[in-house]
Amino acid sequence: MYKLELKDVTHVYGARTPFEKTALRSVNIGFETGLVTGLIGHTGSGKSTLVQMMNGLIRPTKGTVLLDGKDIWEKPKEIRSVRFRVGLVMQYPEYQLFDETVGKDIGFALRNKGCSEETIKEKVTEAAERVGLSPAMLSKSPFDLSGGQRRRAAIAGVLVMDPEVLVLDEPAAGLDPRGRAEILGYLYRYRETKGATVILVSHSMEDMAQYCDRVAVMRDGEVYADGTTDEIFSDPDRLLGAGMDVPEVMKVALELKKRGIALEGRLYTVEGVRDAVLRSLGKGGAV
DSSP: OOSEEEEEEEEEETTTSTTOEEEEEEEEEEEOTTOEEEEEOOTTSSHHHHHHHHTTSSOOSEEEEEETTEETTSSGGGHHHHHHHEEEEOSSGGGGOOSSSHHHHHTHHHHHHTOOHHHHHHHHHHHHHHTTOOGGGGGSOGGGSOHHHHHHHHHHHHHTTOOSEEEEESTTTTOOHHHHHHHHHHHHHHHHHHOOEEEEEOSOHHHHHHHOSEEEEEETTEEEEEEEHHHHHTOHHHHHHTTOOOOHHHHHHHHHHHTTOOOOSOTTSHHHHHHHHHHHHHTTOOO
């Protein structure tokens, strides 16, 4: 059974008005416990609508969103409890920081939940450590932090709830390569330590290739392709035909193959291409 699943989900904005727009059409997709699933697609493909349905920010026009096999909208008045279990990190979450100190901002959701101050302090410290924020930073104003530190604080404000499902909409957008690797590394380790289900939305094919166990491709409000990372990237022509890109290192590998160099394996990561080239050299291949 999937941890989180969307069945026959359709969503229409502005229904029965001149501005009616169908964002999702009969989407069926499931997310397995403990896996990182990447979600890719062009702007307007339906990704943002889809992720906002996962924790009940948007209710489907038709269809069902299931968490542990139960419809999250079965009891609409209890939808708030779903948001503690399915944490959603929106794009540029640092713009949502508002409290007097970093510690108070990170602990805001727990205070809303009615947790004791002792519990809040303990969990805030733990969440801050997960994203590389020192205890000294917790007493600072969020607006005294650097951009990357504010991003970490905002993500910690979701991790503090220990969500069973973590949904991330472009969590590393706008960061330099080092900051990007750090943020994604923290989130990957959260999956490993907590056994959480992680859903990562990104335009970066490199992120998909490096961090994801599975990848789903959205196109025109539908699931265009869904499979393991190997399955999705083993058919670059299909991705390119859908107007999607492939990792830069894969372009290099494809060019080498065109020039007669025999390469096999995971040609969508730097490590995979390196190993393929070394194997080719070992077999007497030309480089």
